[in-house]
Amino acid sequence: MTDILNQRRIAASILGCGTHRVWFDPDRLSDIQNAISREDIRGLIVEGAIKPRQIQGNSRGRARALMAKRSYGHCKGPGRRKGAAGARNPSKRQWIQKIRSIRKTLVELRESGEIEPTLYRTLYRKAAGGQFRNVAHLKAQIGIISGRMK
Numbered sequence: 001m002t003d004i005l006n007q008r009r010i011a012a013s014i015l016g017c018g019t020h021r022v023w024f025d026p027d028r029l030s031d032i033q034n035a036i037s038r039e040d041i042r043g044l045i046v047e048g049a050i051k052p053r054q055i056q057g058n059s060r061g062r063a064r065a066l067m068a069k070r071s072y073g074h075c076k077g078p079g080r081r082k083g084a085a086g087a088r089n090p091s092k093r094q095w096i097q098k099i100r101s102i103r104k105t106l107v108e109l110r111e112s113g114e115i116e117p118t119l120y121r122t123l124y125r126k127a128a129g130g131q132f133r134n135v136a137h138l139k140a141q142i143g144i145i146s147g148r149m150k
Helices: 005-015 026-034 038-047 061-071 091-112 117-128 135-149
Strands: 022-024 050-052
Touching: 005 022, 005 038, 005 050, 022 026, 026 038, 038 050, 091 117, 091 135, 117 135
Parallel strands: none
Antiparallel strands: 022 050
């Protein structure tokens, strides 16, 4: 078999890929060996005798398996942790989650008519001041307030 390195190099430059990604049809090797110009190589590419191989990527299978395990709490022990508790779950992010759920609950209670708009406004301001630990605490306070009102 004669040398086809030159044809491989020319085909790689035409296809815009590396020489290792160029595939030659084993049945058409004699045609490829006779192709000495870029025009000949282009013709073989059109015919399908020369093709670029698919780019090889990195498999994400292992990463998906690890993410699935972590979704139910495995592989998350103290040996895997690098940052402090405040770095892994910042206090600002905790506050945002808490205040959003409290405000959403307040809006639902106001729209359903369980609390009046004036009470909604006072509770909203208290929530902004950090008076409620969570939604359950807010509802308990509303129960106490409405009990006093009756």
